[in-house]
Every structure is written in structure tokens, then in C-alpha cells.
């Protein structure tokens with residue numbers, strides 16, 4: 001079971017600062033690309049805007065959406081489209097998830113979490129056997145989340161665990177309770193399954 005460092009009441013600027021420091025270390029540690037996963041939903045985008053103001057060589061950054069909704073990239077629900085609009089002007093590469101994609105080792109897996117304990121698009125109903133066998137999975141959430149009722153494509157738990165470190169941004173009391181229970185092994189939600197397998201440092205911003 002992972003031990004997580006919890007950083008309480010972090011502002012977007014604090015999180016961006018932490019991310020910039022981790023990316024800076026990764027850029028120093030390799031001459032090749034630095035690979036990260038970035039969550040979708042609503043939480044990450046103001047943090048990314050802050051991150052992009054930091055002095056980093058974004059041209060060596062390869063951004064993998066942790067998941068996406070199966071919609072065109074110019075659809076308002078597309079995580080990839082939003083990531084592309086933010087990161088590409090800074091010189092970073094943004095990958096389009098397909099089930100054919102070869103998934104790399106990530107320097108950082110940055111994740112959000114839904115109040116139902118889903119991470120990326122691995123929902124509580126996602127068959128655990130399936131997400132143990134593949135790196136990328138296409139699925140239909142059951143039930144479809146009303147805020148984004150679309151089929152999904154998602155990195156799986158083994159793919160996310162193939163990373164140097166993991167960072168969560170968990171905002172709101174409901175999510176925090178679910179996360180704390182997952183960390184304590186008191187539920188079996190996707191977030192708990194990830195935490196149970198994490199050997200690397202886990203940092204959680206609330």
C-alpha cells in the first residue's frame with residue numbers, strides 16, 4: 001500500500017510550482033523526452049495555465065491524456081483538444097490516445113479522481129481483469145456520468161503505475177473522504193486499486 005504525502009489547501013500556483021520542479025528534475029535527468037500523464041475533467045486546466053508560465057523547456061515534454069471521451073478533439077468534452085490548445089503553443093507534444101499506442105514509462109503520472117473513486121476513465125464498474133491486461137482500454141462507463149456521457153479511452157492501472165511518481169489533485173470534501181478511505185484500504189474503488197500497487201512516491205494535493 002502506498003504512503004502518500006498530502007499537501008493540504010494547495011492553490012493552483014502551488015501545484016504548478018511543484019509540477020514545474022518535478023519536470024525540471026526530469027528534464028535534467030535525461031537528454032530525451034520527459035513523459036507525463038495529465039488528467040481531464042475541469043480541475044487541471046487552470047493549473048496547466050500556471051505551469052506554462054514557468055521557465056521550462058516544454059519542447060521536450062510529451063503529454064499523454066490519462067483518458068479521454070470518444071468525441072472529436074474540437075468537442076468541448078475533449079480532454080485532448082484542451083491539452084493540445086494549451087501545451088502545443090509552448091512546444092510540447094500531445095499524444096492522441098488510441099488502443100494501438102505503445103505506452104512509455106512516465107516520469108510523472110498526474111491524476112484527478114471523481115467522487116465515485118474513478119481515476120482516468122477507470123470507473124468503479126470497470127472490470128479489474130481487463131485493466132490488468134492492457135495499457136489502454138476503450139470502455140463504456142456504466143452508468144454514463146451525466147456531466148460527460150460518452151464512451152471513453154483510458155490508460156489502465158498498470159500503465160499508470162509504470163511511472164517514477166504519482167500526483168493527485170483531489171478537491172472537495174466528498175472526494176477527500178473517498179481518497180482517504182482508499183489510502184487506508186477501506187474501499188476497493190479504482191483509486192484504491194492504483195494506490196495498492198504504488199511503490200513510487202505519491203503526492204496528493206487537496
Ligand SMILES: O=C1O[C@H](COP(=O)(O)O)[C@@H](O)[C@H](O)[C@H]1O
Nearest residue numbers: 039040041042043112113114120
Ligand atoms: O471524467 C473525468 O473525471 C475525473 C475528475 O474530473 P474533475 O472535473 O472532477 O476534476 C478526471 O480526473 C478524469 O480525467 C476525467 O476524464
